Amino acid sequence: MTAAPGARNALTDVSGLLVGHHHVLDPDATRGSGAATGCTVVRAPGGAVAAVDVRGGGPGTRETDLLDPANTVRQVHAVLLTGGSAYGLAAADGVMSWLEEHGEGIPMSPDDPSRVVPIVPGAVIFDLPVGDWHTRPTADFGYHAADAAGPDFLRGCVGAGVGAQAGAIKGGVGSASIQFSDGVAAGVTVAALVVANPVGSVFDPRTGIPWGAGTDGPEFFGLRPGTAAELAAANALAVKSTVLNTTIGVVATDAPLDAAGCRRLATVAHDGLARAVRPAHSPLDGDTFFALATGTATPPPTPQLPSAFPADLPLIDALSTAAAVCVERAVVDAILAAEPVAGIPAYRTLFPS
Structure with missing residues (x-):
């Protein structure tokens, strides 16, 4: 199958999705x-x-039980990714307020279309030590981020990525997409958006190349190994001062998947994370991936399979492979786009060559 990055190389290449940020940065x-x-x-x-x-092993989440494929609700109206640890979940209230004002949610009255209940799951990163401990995302943050959502958005030290730290260096928001032009997924897009805040390392200490470049190769990202001096400086950095960390994100497709298919995408997203961060999924990380399917694309008919298998199995297999690669690329994008904040050095300042 032939695949290439989408027009924006971002989550919003998936038709039907919009992304917005709101943050404060002194x-x-x-x-x-x-x-x-x-x-x-x-x-x-x-x-x-x-x-x-x-x-x-240490997640901070909201409305995740609702997303179990065995439960009743099948759709969400927004996903919140936020800093502030558990305090930051308050931002979801603002997202719900914005959605309610705009009539987005599960209809609750046939006579009054304003009576809706928006479904807004969310996850947090632990960024409290980076700036002022008592400054955290509030409902106003979520409202403004929802209001700002559009097809184009910034990466790096923005939104939930402002206080993110990836191992010893600055983390942030990254994104990537893949569009298929032939095969069982022809016309379908897969994409990821990641907030990279792991305790694990995001680059190879022997070369300086991000671990997430392993599948595509450093040339794909325009990178080459660091010099001896750059490597010495990068490897001398102190390890992350807190073991409370998390990488969170969203993988998405415009294919018409059901909840079980989405669950498979969310599962394999962690494969991409494990290739881009070493180690991942520690006992005190809250690593969480949401998966969304907008159903706006129409893939070609899939080959006939034995009745014991889902009819869309070949499609899900192709999308799963792409989702993991998108997560790898999104982690690399996050650290390449990041800038120094609060004394935390950025990848590009460590490896300027």
């Missing part, structure tokens, strides 16, 4: 002072089929 932020936190909202106008897979 240019003079240091450890323990100055604001450095925010949130990112993925909106799905009209709703999208959804699922989730939580692999970290």
Whole structure:
């Protein structure tokens, strides 16, 4: 099958999805002072089929039980990714308020279309030590992020990625997409958006090349091994000062998947994370991936399979492979787009060559 990055190489290459950020960032932020936190909202106008897979041992989440394929609700209207640890879940209230104002949600009254209940699952990263401990995303953050959502969005130190730290270096928001032009997934797009905040390393200490470049090769990202001096400086950095971490994100497709198919995408997203971060899924990480399917694309008919297998199995297999690669690329995108914050060095400042 032939596949290439989408027009934006971003989550919003999946038709039906929008992304918005809201954050505060004090240019003079240091450890323990100055604001450095925010949130990112993925909106799905009209709703999208959804699922989730939580692999970290210390997750901070909201509405994830609802996304079990065995449960009744099949669609979400937005996903919140936020800083502020468990405090940051308050931002979901603002997302719900924005959606309610715009009539987005599960209809609850045939006589009053304003009576809706928006479904907004969410997950948090632990970024409290990066700036002022007491500055956290609030409902206002979520409202403004939902209001800002559109097809084009920034990466790096924005939204939920403002206070993110990836191992010893600055983390952030990254994204990537893959569009298929032939095969069982012809005309279908797969994409990922990641907030990279792991305790694990995101680059090979022997070369300086991000682990997430392993599948595509460093040339795909325009990278080459660091110099001896660059490697010495990068490897001398202190390890992350806290073991409370998390990488969270969304993988998505415009294929018409059911909840079980979405769950498979969320599961394999963690394969991409494990290839891009070493180690991943530690006991105190909250690594969580949501999966969304907007159903706006129409893939070609799939080959006939024995009745014991799902009819869309070949399609799900192709999308799963692409989802893991998108997560790898999104982690690399996050660290390449990041800039130093609160004394945390960025990848491009460590490896300028």
